[in-house]
Amino acid sequence: MAETVKAGIIGCGNISPAYFAAAKKLELLEIVSCADLIGQKAEDKAEENGVKAVSVQELLADPEIGIVINLTTPQAHAEVNLQALHAGKHVHCEKPFAITREDGQKVLALAQEKGLLTGCAPDTFLGGGLQTCRKLVDDGWIGKPVAGTAFMCCPGHESWHPNPGFYYLRGGGPMLDMGPYYLTALVNLLGPVKRVAAIAGRKANERLATSEEASGQVLPVEVNTHAAGTLEFRNGAIITLVMSFDVWKHGNHPIELHGTSGSLRIPDPNCFDGEVSVFRAGMDDWETVPLSHGYTDNMRSIGAADMAYAIQSGRPNRCSGEMAYHILDVMLAFDESSETGQHIDIASTCEQPAPLPLDLPAGKLDE
Structure with missing residues (x-):
């Protein structure tokens, strides 16, 4: 070693x-x-x-x-x-x-x-759930990816977080807080983003904290708390993405990816494990796929x-600054598209990170 x-x-x-x-x-x-x-x-x-x-x-x-x-x-x-x-x-x-x-x-x-x-x-995205999805996409299980959806919707963090205020200040909000998980998962699967079209807003300019540690604090809201948009990836895939702190409950799957010969359900990208399932022509319903990779703990x-x-x-x-900057570039484009009413071309790009090898011994990341 x-x-x-x-x-x-x-x-x-x-x-x-x-x-x-x-x-x-x-x-x-x-x-x-x-x-x-x-x-x-x-x-x-x-x-x-x-x-x-x-x-x-x-x-x-x-x-x-x-x-x-x-x-x-x-x-x-x-x-x-x-x-x-x-x-x-x-x-x-x-x-x-x-x-x-x-x-x-x-x-x-x-x-x-x-x-x-x-x-x-x-x-x-280096966890067993998303690495299994990467292998399925790379191996052609759903054909060429053409479309997909991604949803992160919750009522915000003021009911449980001991210090929720920064989530609503510049640099916070659902897009910069949770968007990196979803967008990084998608870039890992599809490569970089080409352009964005979006609408964003917020339900209030103040929120009331109810968590035990911050109960009663009035939290100024400086950022949009709901963003909905469409991303066109450089490989041609078109993905609908919603990031929200304004939704009490929803039933949408975290990420679904649809290709020319099948569909893939992708687990919560804020986790390292999760259920992966595939639907292909001729199947009666979704079928769960065993995870191909380890690292399923936190x-x-x-x-x-x-x-x-x-x-x-x-x-x-694999978690390069260049990819993280590209994700930032994409996230900031949501507000810009909403404000201008225009598509935003993404100036940055990045390399799609290399997948992890199969059958890695515990603790290792290279063969």
Whole structure:
């Protein structure tokens, strides 16, 4: 086995336990330290996971750290990414990659200048559910993909999240919060997006938090909370996508993909597992397909581990900054299309990430 790449986490909030837990199951990636602007949060996570609690400055200055895992809030992603790159670290961040194209471009440019890798969540498309779907599409089970639907609809986060306010500020909303899961799953299956046509809006300019920790707080809403649109992919597929915090309940499947010879039901892209089913000509109904790949637990950190493999081998990392920037470009196009009443051509592009090999031993990402 190649030498372990050591990583440090900046941002010890709600998602960090999943990163700490998954990293312990993955070869080549070792989380050795963590930092947070609220020092007690870092102390708590360090004690729970047997790592060092340090300041952000100490983490960035540590020559042992090869990868910074940036789990800060969306508004800070680009700033922390830039700090990590200036410190000579590769950086993998939570989604979204940035909240403006300008900031995303700055991160990519600095990484290229310094010869460093950038990466971004979600890495759920590397889980067994979505990798099984990728194999089915690649192997031609549904023929040439021509159409599809994707739905993420819920009433918002104020009823359960301890700090829901940032979900409704610039950089939040259903598109930038949940859109990365759905769009990354689709780019993994279909390749990059060509253009977008959309309408977006919001049901209110304020929301009332009812979660135990934030109960009674009035939450300003700066972003659209319902977006509906159509994406044309460069391979010709046309996908209808709805992202909403304005829906109490719905019965739509998370993602369906329809091809020239069959249809595919794709599981929730916010998960690593899920049921995969196929319908082809001559069948009476959908048939469940056994998962072809592993990594069906909550394996957040798998994208950072894949970056460690990329550092060691020189191959591209699957959760690349270039793909994350393309996803950001597409997401921002929804509001722009709604405001202008026009199709928005997507200027960016990216490589479709390589599928995972079959029969990988636990903990490995390359054969």
